Amino acid sequence: MRFSLIDKLLDGKNNSCILCVGEKSLPGPVLEYLKDREDSKLDYAVDSLVKNLLVPKGLKSHKQQYTIALKKLLIENKIKIIESSMERTFGQFMDEIHDKIYDQYTSEKMEFALNKLLKTSLQKHGESKLNDELAGKIIVYLQEICKLDENKLIKERIERIIFLLEEIAENKIEEIDIHSKISLTQIVHDLNDEQKNSLYIAISNDPHALRNFASKLGYYIYENRRANGKISPINSFIFDEADEFIPQSATGSYAQSSQIIETLARRGRKFGLGVGIATQRITYLNTNIMGQPHTYFISKLPRDSDRESCRSLCNVKGDVVSNV
Incomplete structure (x- = not known):
């Protein structure tokens, strides 16, 4: 698990939580705590989260300092399992x-x-x-x-x-406390809430399930806004490791996520929906989607294939060096 945005997750002014697509996305002790939310299981659950926490190299020595924040996430129901998954x-x-x-x-x-x-x-x-x-x-x-x-x-x-x-x-989601579950309908309701900002971070141990969830959520909110003529608040769907969501020649679950991301990238802006993609392997991406974003931030590109993709994408001849 990564908790780079933990301060925003704990901000009481936001609709925010970590969305777990499938109960096996969580360590066993956390799942046990979410079943009945007994205080006796809390510390064990927090300890398992700390052990599974991925932090930048410079923060590894401070890893234990996340304990208080992680405990607060669990107590305040900021880690939920998606029922609709x-x-x-x-x-x-x-x-x-x-x-x-x-x-x-x-x-x-x-x-x-x-x-x-x-x-x-x-x-x-x-x-x-x-x-x-x-x-x-x-x-x-x-x-x-x-x-x-x-x-x-x-x-x-x-x-x-x-x-x-x-x-x-073996799925036991029915055993999970009702406050530790969230539906797709509730997520879309929150994303359409103009009174509060929202931050949802979706994780899963199964990349296929995560792509399927991205497809369902994207289509649900797109059709909801299209049918109701709704254009606000502005939502941005960010896909890290984008080559796992929008590869070239996609099939199966890859095709599902690629299709909805292309829909959002091409037609989502008129309904207040945008897309952000981040990857280290540009060469592998669906070129139909790569041409849609308005803003690009390009860092080191050691591979010739990635540089060539950028040149083609931006219609640039030769290498261009720019300081920002």
């Missing part, structure tokens, strides 16, 4: 994990065989909401397939799906 159908789930199952080593023949094996469960449950109960049923079905199919590579990919479904089957 688990609201998707089995079909949507399969789309999310596409890149985890069908990698560069998956031949067309293998993909055809996998699709054939999964066809029955997708036809039966594709439009059903994926909860712990349904995940358990599908796991049993896939385990039977593994027993019958002798192809080692096929079994390996089926086992990947089972592993990801087991995380859902």
Whole structure:
């Protein structure tokens, strides 16, 4: 976890919190505290956050000084789990994990065989909401397939799906205290609140889930403002490590996040919605989106490919050196 904006998170004048996309984004002791918010579990939860804290090199010796601030975050309900992160159908789930199952080593023949094996469960449950109960049923079905199919590579990919479904089957978000959860509707309401500033930082242990959340939140607020003709307050969606959200030739969950970011970058400004992207690998980015921002801050570019991308983007010949 990074807490570079911890002072803003603790500012009582803001709607602010850390949004956890999936309960496994948090250390176990923190999750235990959020279930019933017992005081006896607080110090252990804070200690686990400190141990997982990522701070700049120059602040490492002062890491323990974050203890008071982290305790305050927990007490004031500034760390929440997003309820809506688990609201998707089995079909949507399969789309999310596409890149985890069908990698560069998956031949067309293998993909055809996998699709054939999964066809029955997708036809039966594709439009059903994926909860712990349904995940358990599908796991049993896939385990039977593994027993019958002798192809080692096929079994390996089926086992990947089972592993990801087991995380859902074991999901205990219902046990989390109501004050430690937040809905997508509440987030959008806060972002549209003209009386208070808002700061939400989304984190997840699963990059696919984070891209899916970015897609849902972006479309939700874009359609909300478009339908109501709302243009304020101004919202800015900042994507760090942008190559994980808007890569070239995106598929699966990458395509979902790339599509909404392109929509916001091209058409969001007329509804008060903007986009900021930060990356160290410009070469990998979707060029349709890279041409949309009005302002660029460019630091060291040691790779020729990144420099060439910047020259092309800004229509500049040769290297340009500027002091700011």
